[in-house]
Amino acid sequence: MTIAIEVDDLQKTFTGKREVRALAGVSFAVQEGTVFGLLGPNGSGKTTAVRVLTTILRPDGGSARVLGNDVVKKAPLVRSLIGLAGQYAAVDENLTGRENLQMVGRLNHLPGPFVASRSVELLDQFMLTDAGDRPLKTYSGGMRRRLDLAAALVARPTVLFLDEPTTGLDPQSRNDLWEVIEQLVGGGTTVLLTTQYLEEADRLASTLAVLDHGKVIAEGTPESMKASLGATVLEVGLSSLDDAQRTGTILDGLGPHAALVNGTLVEVTVDHGPQAAMLALRALDGEGIAPQTFNLREPSLDDVFLSLTGHRTEAEEPDEDANLTPRQHRRKKRLAKLEQALPVQTGEYA
Amino acid sequence: MTTTVVAPTVSGAPHSSGLLTNIKWLVSDTLTLTRRNLLAVTRIPEALFFSTVQPIMFVLLFRYVFGGAIQTGPVPYVDYLLPGIFVQTVAFGSVSTSIGLAEDLQKGIIERFRALPMSRGAVLLGRTTADLVRNVFVVIIMTVVGLLVGFRPTEGFASFMAGIALILLFAYALSWFFAIVGLSAPNSETAQVMSFPLVFPLTFISAAFVQVGTMPSWLQGFATYQPFSVVISACRSLMVGPASTGTGRSTSYWVVQSLAWTIGLLIVFIPLAIRRYRTRT
Numbered sequence: 001m002t003i004a005i006e007v008d009d010l011q012k013t014f015t016g017k018r019e020v021r022a023l024a025g026v027s028f029a030v031q032e033g034t035v036f037g038l039l040g041p042n043g044s045g046k047t048t049a050v051r052v053l054t055t056i057l058r059p060d061g062g063s064a065r066v067l068g069n070d071v072v073k074k075a076p077l078v079r080s081l082i083g084l085a086g087q088y089a090a091v092d093e094n095l096t097g098r099e100n101l102q103m104v105g106r107l108n109h110l111p112g113p114f115v116a117s118r119s120v121e122l123l124d125q126f127m128l129t130d131a132g133d134r135p136l137k138t139y140s141g142g143m144r145r146r147l148d149l150a151a152a153l154v155a156r157p158t159v160l161f162l163d164e165p166t167t168g169l170d171p172q173s174r175n176d177l178w179e180v181i182e183q184l185v186g187g188g189t190t191v192l193l194t195t196q197y198l199e200e201a202d203r204l205a206s207t208l209a210v211l212d213h214g215k216v217i218a219e220g221t222p223e224s225m226k227a228s229l230g231a232t233v234l235e236v237g238l239s240s241l242d243d244a245q246r247t248g249t250i251l252d253g254l255g256p257h258a259a260l261v262n263g264t265l266v267e268v269t270v271d272h273g274p275q276a277a278m279l280a281l282r283a284l285d286g287e288g289i290a291p292q293t294f295n296l297r298e299p300s301l302d303d304v305f306l307s308l309t310g311h312r313t314e315a316e317e318p319d320e321d322a323n324l325t326p327r328q329h330r331r332k333k334r335l336a337k338l339e340q341a342l343p344v345q346t347g348e349y350a
Numbered sequence: 351m352t353t354t355v356v357a358p359t360v361s362g363a364p365h366s367s368g369l370l371t372n373i374k375w376l377v378s379d380t381l382t383l384t385r386r387n388l389l390a391v392t393r394i395p396e397a398l399f400f401s402t403v404q405p406i407m408f409v410l411l412f413r414y415v416f417g418g419a420i421q422t423g424p425v426p427y428v429d430y431l432l433p434g435i436f437v438q439t440v441a442f443g444s445v446s447t448s449i450g451l452a453e454d455l456q457k458g459i460i461e462r463f464r465a466l467p468m469s470r471g472a473v474l475l476g477r478t479t480a481d482l483v484r485n486v487f488v489v490i491i492m493t494v495v496g497l498l499v500g501f502r503p504t505e506g507f508a509s510f511m512a513g514i515a516l517i518l519l520f521a522y523a524l525s526w527f528f529a530i531v532g533l534s535a536p537n538s539e540t541a542q543v544m545s546f547p548l549v550f551p552l553t554f555i556s557a558a559f560v561q562v563g564t565m566p567s568w569l570q571g572f573a574t575y576q577p578f579s580v581v582i583s584a585c586r587s588l589m590v591g592p593a594s595t596g597t598g599r600s601t602s603y604w605v606v607q608s609l610a611w612t613i614g615l616l617i618v619f620i621p622l623a624i625r626r627y628r629t630r631t
Contacts, residue, residue, distance in 0.1 A: 051461075054464075054465040055464070055465060056461060056464045056465055076467055079465060079466055080467040082465065084462065084465040086458060086461060086462070090458040090462035091459070091462075092386065092390070092459055093457075094389065094394065095386065095389055095390070095393075099386075099389065103382060103386050104462075104466065106378070106379075106382045107379055107382055107383075107463070107466045107468040107472075108466060108467060108468070109375060109378070109467065109468075135393055151462070
């Protein structure tokens, strides 16, 4: 197997009102023809890594090569080999779907007849034939993402970068997009995918790197990461916070890692599920604690993330806003809106 | 999808060095983006319509409401007014360069362009060229409106067209200045409000609507020799004769001055805009 993407000690710091060290020495390698997942919460450095690899940003230090070509020294060559689809769905909403594809084809300096037939082919492949001659303004979010991905594929790139391809999509559109990506990989394209959805990384990627604060904190297959945690997660729901705390102390010794108490829920990863369950129930009974729920499950990537970083991924924290006053909530929404409107200045530096 | 792996060969040699190839791509990429920007104009016809409504209202306002009270010497006020209106219209038109670029930055499409093997200069060139074409269209409309309200050029067709060319060239130079504004603005709305205070004083403290001699003396120097007035005077001389400017200067004096301004603006603002584009994105 040859290496399609090679990243070596990549560094990038954004200066401005506040200094952000987006990449603090990131290294990884992606095998040709595989899907590599960069996983991490907002601000972990994923998008910055993609922007450097796609020649949009110059790194401060370190190096990166795509198919053996340095992304700084041979940027024009790299651009002709790659495709990029981004979380901002960078398509022109005044143009029709077909016009968008043709524009990208022409800017890739592809011959006119090829661009025309390729556009037809892609519209068909992405279920956009009927909408092909409508302006993008009339497209749904899912249709835009599909067109964005189609635009990235016009020049038949050998290496494809997908920056949070399904962020903000409904489950059905997300599933459709996953299927298309799986088809592409079947055709031999190398894909680097960033995501904050653990489910997405688990489904699409054969190798993962977990980023946090600009550093790779873990790397491996989704399976090996789960395996390193312990085989099974024991999850106990209690009726009070006090009970949960006591349960946490009792379950601490059961697995390789300490038990995690999250509200009234206690989780611990264990090597042998049934045996640990028996021990746990006996111990709880001995202390006079009656669990409300008691589950044994496979560890998810979320568990991996939690044990690596000490916090869950942001996408998995629905209760984050629960304690805000309505006024704080509105302020937060306004800020989020503002950030969307100013992607270059205050958007994700990562 | 099995053909995906043989991809790069399909496009022939998408990457190549060589000055000739680079120039060829700069031209073709500029044309592609010009076309894209103009298509956007046709997709929002309301925007184009309302951008011509405003100058038409100015024509009607000054021709029929204020005009009677304004003394402009040897020529009828409508002949004095129209060259001023032309320059005002294209100047406001070049503001769209700042709005368009700010919007492209905001929506992330420039991010996509930067990851494509396209010519680097084409984004700015395509934008300014599209705005030039748009201004041509607007000038044609304003000429028709002018003729309808009694504007009568006296110096012949060639001289009139020379005046139009001078205005369009000046507007093109202004577009490069507004490109910098657009690249510095956080979003398109801000780009628009940032541009307006720059255009407004130059348009109104000028020879566009009244003779500069009627202004207080401390204002006359600026009002006569600031670039908008210079181009207006050149255009007025070319369209309705040098006497109409009320400055006692010849046509060639104003034409040379306005060409100097235009070229000067281009020399200063093209490199600045390109630098701003590089650092911003």
